[in-house]
Structure formats: structure tokens, C-alpha cells
Amino acid sequence: MSYFHARWLFDGEQWLADQYFKVDEKGCYQGCLTSQSNTFTPLGVVIPGFVNCHSHSFQRAMAGLGERISGEEGQDSFWSWREQMYHLVQSLNPDTFKQIADWLYVEMLESGYTSVGEFHYLHNQPDGQRYPDQTELATRLYDSGVETGMRVCMLPVLYKNGGLGKPLEAHQLPFGMTDLDEYDNYHQQLQAKVPEGFQLGVTAHSIRGVDKDTMKAFSGRYSERGIPVHIHIAEQPAEVEDSVAFYGKRPVQWLIEDIGINQNWTLIHATHVTDEEVSAMAAANAVVGICPLTEANLGDGIFPMKAFMAQNGVISIGSDSHIRIDPFEELRLIEYSQRYKLGARACLTRKTSVSPGLNLAAACYAGGLQSLKMNTGFLKDGFYADFVELQSDHPAMLREDPETLWDEMIFAGGRELVKNVFNGGKQVVFDGKHSLHDEKLEALRALYQVL
Ligand SMILES: [Zn+2]
CATH class of the missing domain: 2.30.40.10 (Urease, subunit C, domain 1)
Incomplete structure (x- = not known):
């Protein structure tokens, strides 16, 4: 004591x-x-301690490397950054993977984060071959957490398709799972390895990475268990266009109307949403996981935070690609992006608090708890x-x-x-x-x- x-x-x-x-x-x-x-x-x-709801730990090793022009000026985008990320993946093994996470967690703790949600999608060897113990890489992240004192919520990712209606491409094979049965089996193995005080949730990579039938089955199996359920969604305009062309609906609209979400879900980014989608996410009481520094760095766009918070929408923050590790800066950027967009100050206040700083901090502690369900943040x-x-x-x-x-x-x-x-x-x-x-x-x- x-x-x-x-x-x-x-x-x-x-x-x-x-x-x-x-x-x-x-x-x-x-x-x-x-x-x-x-x-x-x-x-x-x-x-x-701050709750970091969205991390891809290995991406810390490419911070600052994806900034240069790689082709036509003005054409660099999320998608060219993604090529860099695929390249890094090819050079990693379990030991180097853990070394990056070790340093990342040291840095996160030094900046005030004490818990993290690992949106963990690197499951396989570079050529897609399974490790003899399929949980090899995930357990390395738990090990990093135990060693450094970072509380980890593992969010292993189901990543099955390379795009809407497309199989995985060769450079996506390190992330792939054949089907939901393989994922369930993997998840059960991992369940036995969760350190005390840590957490295990589930994740569908995106509507690009999981087809409709599989998403429905995934949601049916995991949505009501009271564990965290995460997904990347509507980060880029191209994803919205593809979704409209393929499903006849926008990504968030499709997820809510055709799959169904609840308070266990965290929608990562949700950048490109209509007023109706904003209201529907708030009504569903799902968390929106905002990653302001990464979204700025990748040129994603600005989430309509003022409208979402005005409808009591639940939010949390994530450092995602780890271009910088600083929870204070993430919160500042949420408010500043609204100021740029709306031409106003003190945008994210409420009747109960005239301070945007206090309002944002309190919102992110509550949302972080709901998102990772780890009994921390208060x-x-x-x-x-x-x-x-x-x-x-x-x-x-x-x-x-x-x-x-x-x-x-x-x-x-x-x-x-x-x-x-x-x-x-x-x-x-x-x-x-x-x-x-x-x-x-x-x-x-x-x-x-x-x-
Ligand atoms: Zn992400």
C-alpha cells in the first residue's frame, strides 16, 4: 500500500x-x-494518465520518412504514405517489431499516456506465411506493455480483402486472415495470454478490408460481448466514393444501417461524414476515435467535431501513425482545426464548461474508458x-x-x-x-x- x-x-x-x-x-x-x-x-x-485509443506501434519507425515528394508535386497523399508503410513491414521480424514498441511505449509514458489500444494488423511473416505461434507478434506487444508499464488493450485486426470486392494484394499478405474462423481461433489463443490488468478487444480493419457477409458475422459474434470493437472508417474521400459505388451508401451510413453499431464500437477517424451520419453516430452512442496529428499529417481532412459534441457524441484520441507523441498537442489540434474551419474561437465548449481545454480533456477521459474498457482514465x-x-x-x-x-x-x-x-x-x-x-x-x- x-x-x-x-x-x-x-x-x-x-x-x-x-x-x-x-x-x-x-x-x-x-x-x-x-x-x-x-x-x-x-x-x-x-x-x-491519458488513454491512447489508436496505435499501430511499428509505424513509429517511419515517422518523418513519408514526408517528401515522391512523384508529381501535389499528388502525394495517404495512398503514397501507405506504400512506405508496406515497405517497412517487409523488413520487420518479431524482435525488431518489439524493439519499436518498447521505445514507443517509453515515449508515450514520458508524454503522459498510460494506456493504449493497439490496432494490431501485422500478424504474419513478410510473405504472408503464418508464424508457428500465430499470436507471436501480438504477444510481443503485451510483453512491451508489461516491461515498460504501458497498459495495453490488444485490438487484433481482421483483414481479409484488399479493397471492396478485391482479394488481398501481395504486399498486404503480412496482415491477412483467410476468414472469420481463422480470426476466431487466433482470438481464442490470444485470450489465454492477456496479462492482468490488460484488455483484448476485436477489430475489423475497414469496410475495404472486410466484405459485407464477413462483417455481419463478425458483428454478430463480437458486438454484444461488452469488449471493444474497433474499425477504421471514412478516413479518405476515395473510400467514400468506392463505398457509394459498391454499396450505394457512404461508409458510416452503410455500417450503421446494414451492420449495426452500439456503445462497444469505436469508429476511427470518421472524417468524411454528412450531418445525418454525425447524428446517427451520436445516437448510437459509439465512440469516434480522432487522431488529429496523423489526420493532419496524412491530409485526411477535419472531423465535424463541434456538431458531434453538440449532440453529446463520445470521443477519444489516438496517436495512430505516431508522427508525434503528445496528447496535449492532439487535444490542441482538435480545437484549432475547428477554429480554422469555423473562423471562431473556443469552439468546443459546453453549457457546463466554458473552457475548451477542460471540456476536451474530460470528454477524452470518458471516451477513452468507453473505447478501451480498461478501468483507467479516472x-x-x-x-x-x-x-x-x-x-x-x-x-x-x-x-x-x-x-x-x-x-x-x-x-x-x-x-x-x-x-x-x-x-x-x-x-x-x-x-x-x-x-x-x-x-x-x-x-x-x-x-x-x-x-
Ligand atoms: Zn489507424
């Missing part, structure tokens, strides 16, 4: 002054009263004690005024605010640096020599 006192503590919804709490044997938070007999570790400003009794102590000597932190603190942190601060990070009450980041930082950075340096 360890005991703490926070000068200010954000419990996931509001700021509380002078909070005493303990962490029990299971690594869970319990509020408590001060007592002479216990020694309380003093903390300054404390927030729950500092309340029974939740995992996954928390971040912030730097007290940064200009954004000097006032310590609960009215403006989140706005100062998001709009005038960033990941440099993170000082100490605890996962399940166990400290893993010390004054901005993870205990494995040097070791994992050296491994990455060696890896970059050979990739």
Missing part, C-alpha cells in the same frame, strides 16, 4: 484540492483521509492508479487556477509538462524520463542502422 497527497487532482471530471489517496495491492486508487500513522508522498498537480475509487504528476515550474503551471489550468496546459504547454508517471501506482517516469529510456533508445539507434 502506498499513500499520496496531491495539491490539485483532476479526477477525470473536475479539479479537487488537497486530495489524499492510497494505491491498494491491485494497483487501484482509493481516496482516503489524512492520518498520523501514514506517510504521504507529496505531489503537486495530478491528472489521470482517479476515483476502484480505477487503476494510472496518473501523471505535472511540472510545477513551467509557466503554464504557475497559477494553479482550476478555472484555466487545462487551457493553459493544452494551449500554452505540451508534453514537456509531464514530470512523474505512475502505472497502477508504480512509478515508471522520473522527472520526465522513463527508467528504461537510455536502454530502449540505444536499441532503437541500432535498429535504425539496419532497417
Whole structure:
């Protein structure tokens, strides 16, 4: 049992002054009263660890490599970036795959994330051959999480088709599963390997990657189990055009009308949606997983966040391609993209909060919990004690005024605010640096020599 006192503590919804709490044997938070007999570790400003709902860990190794013009000027797009990604996949094996994840999780923890949803689609060897243990790569990610102190929700991906009505292409074979039976079998094997406090959900890659009959069967088997169900959707205009041509419906419209979604679903991106689709997603109480830095980097477009939040839409954030790792920056970009688009300020406020910073942070903690279902993101009794102590000597932190603190942190601060990070009450980041930082950075340096 360890005991703490926070000068200010954000419990996931509001700021509380002078909070005493303990962490029990299971690594869970319990509020408590001060007592002479216990020694309380003093903390300054404390927030729950951020929930990162969408990660493809290996893509961290190509951050910054997909930025140059590769053909005609103005023609580079998501699709040319994707070619780079296929190229990287060809050079990975289980050891190098884990080394990238190790470093990524160190970096995420140093920036304030304490849990992550791994949208894991690299299942096979480069030529598509299955590993003798098909869960080989997924279990490496769990291992990385245990080693670094990052709580992992594995979201193994069903990826069956190479496009609407098309088989997988050769460079997609490392991701492929033959059918839903193979996926179910794989999922059952993985179920036996989930570390304590971690999670296992399911994922359909996209409406490009899973045909209609398989999607229906997938949804029928997994939608009502109370586990996370994720999908990439409507990220690019070309996907919308293909869907309209093939199904006669837009992707989100098709998913809602022909497949059916509920509160267990997280729709990643959902960038290109109509007003009707925005309302339908909000009414279904599904989470929309926004990845603002990746969506900006890939030139995806801007999600209509103001309209979605006005209808009580549920959101969470993801760092997706990991072009940058900074939850504060992701939140800032959500608000700024609306300001660019709408020509207005303080776009994402609610009647209950005039602060876009507080409003966004609270929305993402609640949405992150709903998206990954890992009992984290709140500092309340029974939740995992996954928390971040912030730097007290940064200009954004000097006032310590609960009215403006989140706005100062998001709009005038960033990941440099993170000082100490605890996962399940166990400290893993010390004054901005993870205990494995040097070791994992050296491994990455060696890896970059050979990739
Ligand atoms: Zn993604």
C-alpha cells in the first residue's frame, strides 16, 4: 500500500484540492483521509494518465520518412504514405517489431499516456506465411506493455480483402486472415495470454478490408460481448466514393444501417461524414476515435467535431501513425482545426464548461474508458492508479487556477509538462524520463542502422 497527497487532482471530471489517496495491492486508487500513522508522498498537480485509443506501434519507425515528394508535386497523399508503410513491414521480424514498441511505449509514458489500444494488423511473416505461434507478434506487444508499464488493450485486426470486392494484394499478405474462423481461433489463443490488468478487444480493419457477409458475422459474434470493437472508417474521400459505388451508401451510413453499431464500437477517424451520419453516430452512442496529428499529417481532412459534441457524441484520441507523441498537442489540434474551419474561437465548449481545454480533456477521459474498457482514465475509487504528476515550474503551471489550468496546459504547454508517471501506482517516469529510456533508445539507434 502506498499513500499520496496531491495539491490539485483532476479526477477525470473536475479539479479537487488537497486530495489524499492510497494505491491498494491491485494497483487501484482509493481516496482516503489524512492520518498520523501514514506517510504521504507529496505531489503537486495530478491528472489521470491519458488513454491512447489508436496505435499501430511499428509505424513509429517511419515517422518523418513519408514526408517528401515522391512523384508529381501535389499528388502525394495517404495512398503514397501507405506504400512506405508496406515497405517497412517487409523488413520487420518479431524482435525488431518489439524493439519499436518498447521505445514507443517509453515515449508515450514520458508524454503522459498510460494506456493504449493497439490496432494490431501485422500478424504474419513478410510473405504472408503464418508464424508457428500465430499470436507471436501480438504477444510481443503485451510483453512491451508489461516491461515498460504501458497498459495495453490488444485490438487484433481482421483483414481479409484488399479493397471492396478485391482479394488481398501481395504486399498486404503480412496482415491477412483467410476468414472469420481463422480470426476466431487466433482470438481464442490470444485470450489465454492477456496479462492482468490488460484488455483484448476485436477489430475489423475497414469496410475495404472486410466484405459485407464477413462483417455481419463478425458483428454478430463480437458486438454484444461488452469488449471493444474497433474499425477504421471514412478516413479518405476515395473510400467514400468506392463505398457509394459498391454499396450505394457512404461508409458510416452503410455500417450503421446494414451492420449495426452500439456503445462497444469505436469508429476511427470518421472524417468524411454528412450531418445525418454525425447524428446517427451520436445516437448510437459509439465512440469516434480522432487522431488529429496523423489526420493532419496524412491530409485526411477535419472531423465535424463541434456538431458531434453538440449532440453529446463520445470521443477519444489516438496517436495512430505516431508522427508525434503528445496528447496535449492532439487535444490542441482538435480545437484549432475547428477554429480554422469555423473562423471562431473556443469552439468546443459546453453549457457546463466554458473552457475548451477542460471540456476536451474530460470528454477524452470518458471516451477513452468507453473505447478501451480498461478501468483507467479516472482517479476515483476502484480505477487503476494510472496518473501523471505535472511540472510545477513551467509557466503554464504557475497559477494553479482550476478555472484555466487545462487551457493553459493544452494551449500554452505540451508534453514537456509531464514530470512523474505512475502505472497502477508504480512509478515508471522520473522527472520526465522513463527508467528504461537510455536502454530502449540505444536499441532503437541500432535498429535504425539496419532497417
Ligand atoms: Zn489507424
